[in-house]
Amino acid sequence: MTADEFAKAFYIERQSIIDTYFNADSKTDVSLLIQQLNLDDKGKERLRQILNSALRDAFYEILLGLDGEASIGGKQLMYKLFDEDNNELTGGEIEGFAYEYFHNNKLQVDKGEADFIASLTYLTTEQGRRQTPAFSGYRPQVKFEFAEMQTSGQQTFIDRKIVYLGDTVEAEIKIISVDYFAGQLKDEMKFDFREGSKIIGTGQIKHILNDKLRQASTSQLVTNGLLLCWLT
Known part of the structure; x- marks a missing residue:
């Protein structure tokens, strides 16, 4: 061992x-x-x-x-x-x-079954108008600040089965539109999760597990740009 x-x-x-x-x-x-x-x-x-x-x-x-x-x-x-x-x-x-x-979250990171892990804060009924708690497996829409498009994002709660309004929880998130958001996400990026146009909570990315979604670092972008210039 x-x-x-x-x-x-x-x-x-x-x-x-x-x-x-x-x-x-x-x-x-x-x-x-x-x-x-x-x-x-x-x-x-x-x-x-x-x-x-x-x-x-x-x-x-x-x-x-x-x-x-x-x-x-x-x-x-x-x-x-x-x-x-x-x-x-x-x-x-x-x-x-x-x-x-x-x-x-090492156990969840090593499993790698989600696209990213995030810290989620549910709004209270007065703030977000949702009336009932959420159960692990809930699939609201996810919206990032840089895009108008929303995508379904399944939330698998870590160490929780139910989350009540006003609570903060960490969760594994799996989104549907991976191809659309490819290369655009980074750690600590913030987002909303919604029911239609109604915001019911906010989130912040803690770990990106799906490398396809990860935004290239500045050094990678510079290196790729120099390589492209050299090739042309």
């Missing part, structure tokens, strides 16, 4: 624990306590957010502690951790991979 695989296992285990807590058929102490609260859907989603964040912080701090970058039980020490093949996992690499998985 590598340090990358070790950090990834912690990230996946966190999600597995959360899913178990909210499984109606689960008989763990935590899941039974949650069922006894008789929460409505919004209450369950808020509790899911709280537990997700708490376990993220706990797992992340443990991983940093094992790498000597944070304290465990009030003591900050260097540890040596080996897998069954005697490969050392500690020594500085766990910290970096832990950050990438728990704070920078």
